[in-house]
Structure formats: C-alpha cells, structure tokens
Amino acid sequence: MTGTAALGGAGLLAALAGRAPVYGQSLGAPAEPVTGVTIPLDLVAAERPTALPCFAGHTLPMWTLSDETWLPIVRMPFGAALEVSLENRLPREGEHASIHWHGIRLPNDQDGVPYLVQPPVLPGDRYAYRFTPPDTGTFFFHTHCNTAEHLGRGLHGVLIVEGDETEPYDADEVLLLRDWRIDAALGQFLAFTTNRGAGRAGTYGPVRSVNGIVGPTIDLPASGDCRLRLINVDPTRILTLGIEGADAAIVAVDGVAIAPIALFRWELGPAMRIDIVIRSPADGGTAQLVDYRIDPPLPLAALRGVGAPVRTGGFDPAPLRAGHVPEPDLSKALPWELRFDASGDADIAVVDDPALPYLGPLCLTLNDFWTINEAGWPSADHARLPAPLAELTRGATYAVTLRNPSRFHHPIHIHGHTLKVLASDKQTIVPHFADTVLLLPEETIQAAFVADNPGKWMIHCHVAEHQETGMMGYYTVG
Numbered sequence: 001m002t003g004t005a006a007l008g009g010a011g012l013l014a015a016l017a018g019r020a021p022v023y024g025q026s027l028g029a030p031a032e033p034v035t036g037v038t039i040p041l042d043l044v045a046a047e048r049p050t051a052l053p054c055f056a057g058h059t060l061p062m063w064t065l066s067d068e069t070w071l072p073i074v075r076m077p078f079g080a081a082l083e084v085s086l087e088n089r090l091p092r093e094g095e096h097a098s099i100h101w102h103g104i105r106l107p108n109d110q111d112g113v114p115y116l117v118q119p120p121v122l123p124g125d126r127y128a129y130r131f132t133p134p135d136t137g138t139f140f141f142h143t144h145c146n147t148a149e150h151l152g153r154g155l156h157g158v159l160i161v162e163g164d165e166t167e168p169y170d171a172d173e174v175l176l177l178r179d180w181r182i183d184a185a186l187g188q189f190l191a192f193t194t195n196r197g198a199g200r201a202g203t204y205g206p207v208r209s210v211n212g213i214v215g216p217t218i219d220l221p222a223s224g225d226c227r228l229r230l231i232n233v234d235p236t237r238i239l240t241l242g243i244e245g246a247d248a249a250i251v252a253v254d255g256v257a258i259a260p261i262a263l264f265r266w267e268l269g270p271a272m273r274i275d276i277v278i279r280s281p282a283d284g285g286t287a288q289l290v291d292y293r294i295d296p297p298l299p300l301a302a303l304r305g306v307g308a309p310v311r312t313g314g315f316d317p318a319p320l321r322a323g324h325v326p327e328p329d330l331s332k333a334l335p336w337e338l339r340f341d342a343s344g345d346a347d348i349a350v351v352d353d354p355a356l357p358y359l360g361p362l363c364l365t366l367n368d369f370w371t372i373n374e375a376g377w378p379s380a381d382h383a384r385l386p387a388p389l390a391e392l393t394r395g396a397t398y399a400v401t402l403r404n405p406s407r408f409h410h411p412i413h414i415h416g417h418t419l420k421v422l423a424s425d426k427q428t429i430v431p432h433f434a435d436t437v438l439l440l441p442e443e444t445i446q447a448a449f450v451a452d453n454p455g456k457w458m459i460h461c462h463v464a465e466h467q468e469t470g471m472m473g474y475y476t477v478g
C-alpha cells in the first residue's frame with residue numbers, strides 16, 4: 001500500500017487530507033548514533049506536597065519522581081545509554097512502582113511491567129534500568145500499575161532522544177497536556193476512578209492544564225520556526241488539537257518523523273504525542289493552542305512572539321530525520337486480529353457507585369468492563385499470567401486489524417514495537433508510525449509491524465480506567 005489510504009467515511013480526519021498541504025521537504029537521512037555516552041538518571045517515587053499554579057493556591061499530595069521538579073524532562077543524545085536508579089518511597093504499604101518507558105523499543109526486561117517482565121519494586125526497594133533507545137523523538141515514562149491514581153497524582157516524566165533535526169529550530173518546548181482530579185474549593189484530590197467513568201469514556205479531571213498551569217503564555221522567539229512537543233499524559237481525556245493564529249505543521253507522531261503536513265485538527269488520546277513546528281507570531285503577537293473537541297473550543301495555551309524576527313519568507317518547516325522503525329512489507333504479512341470491546345458488565349457501570357477501591361499490590365480490579373478478543377484482564381492474580389493474546393514469530397511481519405465495536409474511543413498502546421498505521425474505515429489516514437493508536441467508536445484500523453523484538457509485551461487501552469477494568473493483555477514474540 002502506498003500513499004494515502006482512503007477507504008471512505010466521513011470521520012474527523014477526512015478533513016485533514018483536504019486541508020493539509022504537504023510541505024516541500026522530504027525527511028532527512030536517519031540520525032547517526034553517538035557512541036560511548038551514558039546518561040545517569042535518579043528517580044525517587046515519593047509523595048511530595050506541591051502547589052502547582054493550576055492548583056489555585058492549594059498544596060496537594062502529589063506523587064512525583066524527583067525532589068528537584070514535579071516534571072522531570074530528560075534529554076539525551078541518540079545512541080547514548082540511559083542508566084536509571086529507581087527508588088520507591090511511596091507512602092502506602094504494598095504500593096509498588098516500576099517504570100515503563102512508553103514508546104521505546106527496548107529489551108523486554110527493561111519494559112517496566114510488574115509481574116510480566118520484572119518483580120514489583122516495593123516501598124523501600126530499588127531497581128535499576130539500563131538501555132539504549134533505538135529511536136529519536138518525544139517519549140514519556142510512568143509506572144504501570146494502579147495507573148489511574150499514579151498518573152492522577154503526577155507520577156510521570158518526559159524522555160527526549162535528540163539528534164533528529166536536519167537543521168536547528170528556533171525553539172524547542174515541551175507542552176505537557178493533562179487534567180487534574182481536584183476539588184478546587186477543598187483543595188483535595190477527587191477519587192481517581194469511578195464506576196461510571198471506568199465503564200464509559202473515563203473519569204475526567206475538572207482542572208485542565210499545560211505544564212501545570214491553566215492557560216499559560218509561552219514565549220517564543222518572534223517569527224521563528226519553533227518546535228512544540230505536545231504530550232497528552234492525561235489518564236482519560238482525548239484532545240482535538242489545532243493552532244489558531246499561526247501556520248503549524250506536524251513533523252512527528254509518537255516520536256517518529258513524518259514529512260511535514262499542515263496541522264488542521266489532530267486527535268491526541270492519552271499517551272499520544274505529536275511534534276509540531278509553528279511559525280511564531282511577530283513580537284507581541286499571540287497564537288493559541290486550541291482543543292476543538294469541546295464546544296466552544298477551549299484555548300489551552302497562548303504562544304507569544306518575543307523580540308526581533310528570526311525569519312522572513314514563507315513557512316516551509318525543516319523536516320526531521322527519518323526514524324529507525326523497520327518498514328513492514330505487506331506482501332509478506334501474516335494476519336493478526338484484535339477486537340477491543342465492552343464486556344457484558346459494562347452496563348452496570350452507568351450506576352455511579354462510590355469510588356472503586358484501591359487496586360492493591362496485584363493490580364486487581366473488581367470490575368470487568370472491557371475486553372480484548374473477548375477476554376478481560378486482570379481479573380485474577382497478576383502473579384499468575386493468563387494465556388497470551390497471540391504468540392508471534394520473531395522476524396515475521398504482521399498485518400494487524402484493530403476493531404472497536406464499542407461506543408467509546410480507545411487509544412490502544414502496544415509495547416515493544418511501533419506500528420505503521422495505514423488505513424481506517426472511518427477516516428482518511430496519513431500513514432504514520434505510532435505506538436498508541438486512537439480507535440474511534442465503531443472504527444476498524446489497519447496497521448502493520450515487523451515483530452523483531454523478542455519477549456512478552458503488553459497491549460492495552462491507555463484510558464487508564466479501561467486498562468484497569470479489563471482492556472489489557474499481552475502477546476509474545478519468540
């Protein structure tokens with residue numbers, strides 16, 4: 001399959017193809033790795049009372065990974081090794097932690113999923129990770145149990161593997177997009193999960209933020225080509241992003257370069273990232289990052305031009321360097337069918353019971369609202385693995401059909417590999433690589449990948465409450 005795969009339908013992104021010019025420059029040659037560089041990283045998971053600007057004067061018991069900052073942003077050169085020391089100082093008995101490096105195609109034993117690939121790291125214990133990311137781009141990291149609460153309290157960080165620029169942009173900013181489940185009057189966290197939310201679209205946070213601020217103004221050099229790394233780490237919310245008041249192009253999806261296309265609207269589910277380049281406004285002018293998913297559209301951040309103009313002339317953003325993910329050859333692909341659906345129990349979820357209890361050290365749930373291929377997980381002890389969803393052959397190429405018969409969106413995340421997203425029966429897809437694929441209600445997406453990374457790998461919805469009430473499983477590559 002080549003070019004844009006259009007299978008009809010009138011989904012949101014259908015408009016993208018008509019209104020998204022492809023800019024003139026094709027991708028650069030893949031980045032060359034540096035050698036002999038090791039980046040140390042100390043992470044200490046702990047409760048740290050914090051007064052983020054979006055907390056309206058309140059100090060909340062956040063769970064974070066560093067004494068220095070609530071949001072560690074790790075930048076490392078491509079080819080370097082990351083050497084991590086994790087210490088668990090979380091305040092609750094049995095509350096284990098491990099770090100999953102979202103989107104990084106790393107060796108299986110570094111993937112950070114408790115019970116599946118490593119023992120849980122209990123309070124008071126330490127654990128070490130060491131790996132060399134094989135891709136440039138924008139990634140993040142987080143724990144992988146009790147995820148709705150851990151993400152809800154802020155237990156995450158950003159990992160940027162540099163070296164993908166063909167020429168330097170005029171700025172490089174991380175925009176971390178997320179809500180907070182807080183009662184602004186009482187200054188307390190609300191319950192991180194509810195039955196009603198878990199069985200439907202998820203439990204939303206009433207306070208929305210960018211980099212911990214409600215509606216921040218981000219200064220950029222005026223009239224420059226500025227890189228913005230947009231990362232949705234919300235446990236629940238899907239964003240429909242666009243830029244008002246400036247030209248903007250998408251240059252990477254989930255860290256992997258695409259030839260620049262104009263940003264019109266892009267749906268960014270939990271755990272998904274896009275890198276965009278905008279031509280920033282002239283000195284004193286502002287553009288807006290907007291979420292069009294709600295009515296009226298909500299400005300999320302103002303982007304203000306400051307200083308003498310950096311550039312003149314038309315907007316034709318420099319592309320990134322091509323990624324390193326192997327290109328699947330569909331002529332040799334084996335089929336793999338995945339169906340993400342509600343279980344019969346989902347109907348009871350509309351009853352808004354009191355908050356679900358804490359999941360406990362085995363990440364157990366009391367509810368089976370969601371399934372993959374008609375099986376829900378976890379419904380039993382995580383220390384005893386169920387059967388895998390599939391046993392794939394190492395080195396083979398798979399054509400994956402991802403079906404969503406349900407009425408809700410599901411951002412499906414695959415560990416260990418990066419999918420090439422090819423086509424949909426609801427929208428026009430610009431083919432791109434992704435580690436998290438947003439399935440619209442009743443949508444079927446075609447994707448493909450080369451199963452070249454041996455091990456046991458999770459595949460799950462990244463709406464944390466869907467994951468924790470069944471929409472989670474694993475596959476093996478042997």
Ligand SMILES: [Cu+2]
Binds near residue numbers: 409411462463467471
């Ligand atoms: Cu889901």
